[in-house]
Amino acid sequence: xxxxxxxxxxxxxxxxxxxxxxxxxxxxxxxxxxxxxxxxxxxxxxxxxxxxxxxxxxxxxxxxxxxxxxxxxxxxxxxxxxxxxxxxxxxxxxxxxxxxxxxxxxxxxxxxxxxxxxxxxxxxxxxxxxxxxxxxxxxxxxxxxxxxxxxxxxxxxxxxxxxxxxxxxxxxxxxxxxxxxxxxxxxxxxxxxxxxxxxxxxxxxxxxxxxxxxxxxxxxxxxxxxxxxxxxxxxxxxxxxxxxxxxxxxxxxxxxxxxxxxxxxxxxxxxxxxxxxxxxxxxxxxxxxxxxxxxxxxxxxxxxxxxxxxxxxxxxxxxxxxxxxxxxxxxxxxxxxxxxxxxxxxxxxxxxxxxxxxxxxxxxxxxxxxxxxxxxxxxxxxxxxxxxxxxxxxxxxxxxxxxxxxxx
Amino acid sequence: xxxxxxxxxxxxxxxxxxxxxxxxxxxxxxxxxxxxxxxxxxxxxxxxxxxxxxxxxxxxxxxxxxxxxxxxxxxxxxxxxxxxxxxxxxxxxxxxxxxxxxxxxxxxxxxxxxxxxxxxxxxxxxxxxxxxxxxxxxxxxxxxxxxxxxxxxxxxxxxxxxxxxxxxxxxxxxxxxxxxxxxxxxxxxxxxxxxxxxxxxxxxxxxxxxxxxxxxxxxxxxxxxxxxxxxxxxxxxxxxxxxxxxxxxxxxxxxxxxxxxxxxxxxxxxxxxxxxxxxxxxxxxxxxxxxxxxxxxxxxxxxxxxxxxxxxxxxxxxxxxxxxxxxxxxxxxxxxxxxxxxxxxxxxxxxxxxxxxxxxxxxxxxxxxxxxxxxxxxxxxxxxxxxxxxxxxxxxxxxxxxxxxxxxxxxxxxxxxxxxxxx
Numbered sequence: 011x012x013x014x015x016x017x018x019x020x021x022x023x024x025x026x027x028x029x030x031x032x033x034x035x036x037x038x039x040x041x042x043x044x045x046x047x048x049x050x051x052x053x054x055x056x057x058x059x060x061x062x063x064x065x066x067x068x069x070x071x072x073x074x075x076x077x078x079x080x081x082x083x084x085x086x087x088x089x090x091x092x093x094x095x096x097x098x099x100x101x102x103x104x105x106x107x108x109x110x111x112x113x114x115x116x117x118x119x120x121x122x123x124x125x126x127x128x129x130x131x132x133x134x135x136x137x138x139x140x141x142x143x144x145x146x147x148x149x150x151x152x153x154x155x156x157x158x159x160x161x162x163x164x165x166x167x168x169x170x171x172x173x174x175x176x177x178x179x180x181x182x183x184x185x186x187x188x189x190x191x192x193x194x195x196x197x198x199x200x201x202x203x204x205x206x207x208x209x210x211x212x213x214x215x216x217x218x219x220x221x222x223x224x225x226x227x228x229x230x231x232x233x234x235x236x237x238x239x240x241x242x243x244x245x246x247x248x249x250x251x252x253x254x255x256x257x258x259x260x261x262x263x264x265x266x267x268x269x270x271x272x273x274x275x276x277x278x279x280x281x282x283x284x285x286x287x288x289x290x291x292x293x294x295x296x297x298x299x300x301x302x303x304x305x306x307x308x309x310x311x312x313x314x315x316x317x318x319x320x321x322x323x324x325x326x327x328x329x330x331x332x333x334x335x336x337x338x339x340x341x342x343x344x345x346x347x348x349x350x351x352x353x354x355x356x357x358x359x360x361x362x363x364x365x366x367x368x369x370x371x372x373x374x375x376x377x378x379x380x381x382x383x384x385x386x387x388x389x390x391x392x393x394x395x396x397x398x399x400x401x402x403x404x405x406x407x408x409x410x411x412x413x414x415x416x417x418x
Numbered sequence: 419x420x421x422x423x424x425x426x427x428x429x430x431x432x433x434x435x436x437x438x439x440x441x442x443x444x445x446x447x448x449x450x451x452x453x454x455x456x457x458x459x460x461x462x463x464x465x466x467x468x469x470x471x472x473x474x475x476x477x478x479x480x481x482x483x484x485x486x487x488x489x490x491x492x493x494x495x496x497x498x499x500x501x502x503x504x505x506x507x508x509x510x511x512x513x514x515x516x517x518x519x520x521x522x523x524x525x526x527x528x529x530x531x532x533x534x535x536x537x538x539x540x541x542x543x544x545x546x547x548x549x550x551x552x553x554x555x556x557x558x559x560x561x562x563x564x565x566x567x568x569x570x571x572x573x574x575x576x577x578x579x580x581x582x583x584x585x586x587x588x589x590x591x592x593x594x595x596x597x598x599x600x601x602x603x604x605x606x607x608x609x610x611x612x613x614x615x616x617x618x619x620x621x622x623x624x625x626x627x628x629x630x631x632x633x634x635x636x637x638x639x640x641x642x643x644x645x646x647x648x649x650x651x652x653x654x655x656x657x658x659x660x661x662x663x664x665x666x667x668x669x670x671x672x673x674x675x676x677x678x679x680x681x682x683x684x685x686x687x688x689x690x691x692x693x694x695x696x697x698x699x700x701x702x703x704x705x706x707x708x709x710x711x712x713x714x715x716x717x718x719x720x721x722x723x724x725x726x727x728x729x730x731x732x733x734x735x736x737x738x739x740x741x742x743x744x745x746x747x748x749x750x751x752x753x754x755x756x757x758x759x760x761x762x763x764x765x766x767x768x769x770x771x772x773x774x775x776x777x778x779x780x781x782x783x784x785x786x787x788x789x790x791x792x793x794x795x796x797x798x799x800x801x802x803x804x805x806x807x808x809x810x811x812x813x814x815x816x817x818x819x820x821x822x823x824x825x826x827x828x829x830x831x832x833x834x835x836x837x838x839x840x841x
Binding site: 288298299 | 450451452491678684685690691692693695697698699700701702703704705706707708709710711712713714715716717719728729
C-alpha cells in the first residue's frame with residue numbers, strides 16, 4: 011500500500027443538506043455523536059495501511075481544515091505519511107473552481123505524479139462505511155485490472171440514487187447514472203482504484219466528471235475494469251434523510267455500523283471534554299451521548315454531541331443535537347437536527363412528530379417559549395427577529411444570517 | 419521574565435490507597451472517570467503558563483510514564499522545555515533512592531543548571547484542585563519571600579493529617595507544625611512550594627549535610643527555616659483542594675463531583691483538565707436503563723441502573739445490573755443482574771451475573787488492609803468475580819483473582835488474594 015495515493019473527494023456543499031452545509035463540506039458534517047463524516051474514510055485509509063492522502067475540496071473548507079489539521083488523529087502526520095488539503099488555486103493558465111471530480115484530480119496532477127504512487131485510490135468523502143481497502147487491492151491484482159470499482163448491492167427502489175453497474179460475468183459491460191429502472195442491483199460506491207498511468211492518460215482529454223468522462227470511456231474502450239463486491243454497511247449520507255437515518259440507525263439494539271469495534275476504531279480529532287454528567291432529573295434512553303454533555307432533562311432515541319446542555323424538564327426525542335448546543339428547561343425537541351451552538355430557549359418547541367425534519371442552523375437562537383413548526387428550517391445565525399408572534403411556521407425557511415453572528 | 423520551571427513529586431508509596439496504588443504510583447490512580455490524579459497538577463501548570471515540568475517518580479512509574487508519554491495532551495511535547503520524567507539513577511550507593519522530598523529535589527538540581535528560572539515551583543502529584551500558580555508567583559514577589567507555601571484552611575479535626583502553618587498578619591510564617599494534635603491555626607500546607615532559586619540551592623545543600631534530617635520539606639527543611647526566621651510566607655488558596663491520599667478521601671472526593679453544584683467543576687472552559695483521551699465512541703444508553711447523578715465516560719454502555727456513581731471509559735453495565743455509590747474504572751463489566759454497592763472496582767474487572775459486591779451493613783475492618791474500614795469494597799485490576807457470589811463490606815479482592823480463587827461468599831472484611839506480582 012506504500013505505492014498508493016488516496017484522493018478523497020470531499021463533496022461540495024450539497025444543496026440537499028440545507029443549513030448543515032452552509033458553512034462546511036458534506037464530509038465535515040458531524041456524525042454519530044463525536045465524529046465527522048470524513049473520519050470513516052480516513053480511518054479506513056489508516057487501518058488499510060494507506061498513509062498518503064489528498065483531500066480535494068472547495069466548498070467552505072475552514073471546517074475541514076480545523077478538523078483534519080496535521081492529520082494526527084489518523085496517524086497521518088508522520089515523516090512519510092501525510093494528508094494534504096487540496097483547494098483550487100490560481101496559475102497563469104487557469105483559474106476558478108473545480109468543474110467536477112475529474113477536473114479536481116487533473117488540477118492536482120502534480121501532487122499525484124510527484125508522489126510517484128503506482129496506484130491512485132479515489133474515495134468519496136461523504137460516505138459512512140468501514141472497509142478494508144486491502145481486499146479491493148487484492149481483487150485489482152488478481153484481475154490484473156487497470157481500474158477496479160467497489161460495488162455494493164442496493165434495493166431496487168434506491169437505484170435512482172446511485173451509479174449502477176451492469177456486469178457481464180466478472181467484467182463491467184455498462185454504467186447507468188441514477189436510473190429509475192434497471193436490472194442491475196449493484197451500485198458503485200464511488201470507490202475506484204486506478205493504475206495511476208491509466209488515470210493520467212484518461213485525464214489528458216480535460217474531462218469534468220470521473221464517472222461520466224473518465225470511467226465510461228475507459229470501459230467502452232475495453233480497458234480491464236474489474237469490480238470488487240463489498241457486503242458491509244455502507245451509506246451515502248449526502249442527503250438529509252439518509253444522514254438522519256444513518257445517525258438514528260446507530261441507536262438500534264444491534265446497529266449495522268458498530269462504532270466500538272476495537273479492531274477498527276473510528277479515529278477522529280478528539281476534544282478534551284469531561285465525562286458525561288447526568289444531573290438530577292436526567293433520563294436518557296436508547297441514545298448516544300458524548301463526553302462533555304450535561305443532562306438534566308429527558309433524552310430519547312437521540313444523539314448528543316460533545317458539550318450539549320439539556321436543562322431540567324427539557325425533552326429531546328428522535329433528534330440529532332450537535333456540539334455545544336443548549337436546550338433550555340422545559341423545551342421540547344422532536345425529529346430535529348440542531349447544528350453546533352444552537353440555543354433553544356426555555357419552554358420552546360422545535361419540530362413535531364410529522365415526517366418532516368426540522369433544522370436549526372449553527373448559532374441560531376430560538377427564543378423562550380417560541381415555536382418552530384415541523385419542517386421549518388432556521389438558517390445559520392437566525393434569531394428572535396425571525397420569529398413572528400413567537401413562531402416560525404411549519405415548513406418555513408429562514409435564510410442564513412452570517413453577518414449577525416456575534417457569539418464566539 | 420525567565421521561563422518558569424516546576425518539579426512535580428510523584429514518587430510516593432501511596433500505601434493508604436491500598437490496592438489502588440499497589441501496582442501504580444498514586445498520581446497515576448484513575449480519578450473522576452477519565453482522569454488520573456496527576457492531571458490536575460499538570461493541567462494547573464500549563465493553564466498557569468508553566469510549560470517546563472520535571473516529574474519525579476520512584477515507586478512503580480510504568481503506569482505514570484505511559485500516561486504522561488511525551489506530554490502531548492498538556493501541550494508539553496515541546497522543542498524547549500516540556501515534560502521530563504525523572505526516575506532516580508544509581509550513584510554511589512546500591513540503594514540510591516530518594517530519601518525524602520527535599521532529597522529528591524536536591525538530587526535533581528542538575529536540571530536547573532541550564533535553566534534560568536528565578537524561582538522553582540515544587541508541587542505534589544496527588545492533589546485535586548484547580549489553581550492558577552501565576553497568582554502565587556505574584557504573591558511571592560510582592561512579599562519579597564524566599565519561600566512561599568500555599569495553604570488552605572482545613573477543619574479543626576483534620577489538622578493532625580497536615581503540616582500546619584501559623585502566620586502573622588502579613589502572611590509571614592511564624593510556626594510550622596508537622597501533623598500536630600493541637601494548633602492555633604487551621605492553615606494546612608498544600609505541598610505547593612515556591613522557592614527563590616538561590617535560597618533553595620543553599621538550603622538543600624545545608625539539609626543534605628545534616629545527619630539527623632529525613633530530608634523532607636514538611637518535616638525538616640521548612641520547620642527549620644521558619645525556626646530561624648527565614649522569609650517564608652504563606653499564600654492562602656481559597657478554592658477547592660483535596661489530598662486524595664487515603665482511600666476514604668479518594669472516594670469522598672470523587673463523590674463530591676456528583677454534588678449539585680459539584681465541589682469542583684469539571685465543565686470549565688476556562689480551566690480545561692487535560693488528559694490522555696482514548697478514541698472511544700460516545701456513551702451508549704440502552705433502552706430501559708436508569709441512570710442518575712453520575713459521571714459516565716465515552717465508550718461506556720449502560721443497560722442497567724447506575725446511581726450516584728462514576729464510570730470510566732469503556733465500562734459495561736448489563737441489563738438488570740445495579741451500580742450504586744461506586745467508582746468503576748476502565749473496561750470493567752458488570753454482569754446481568756449483578757449489584758455493586760459502595761465499591762471501587764479497578765480496571766478490567768468482571769463481575770459475574772447476579773454477583774453482589776458490597777453487601778450488608780457489617781463493618782468488620784479488613785484483615786489485610788488497615789485503611790479499609792469505612793465499608794467500601796475494593797476490587798483489584800482484572801479480577802473476576804464469579805456469578806452469584808456475595809462480597810461483604812470492607813472486603814478486598816486482589817488484582818488478577820480468578821473465579822477459582824473463590825470458595826464461598828466473601829465475608830465482611832474478607833480478603834481474596836490473587837497471584838502475587840512478579841516483582
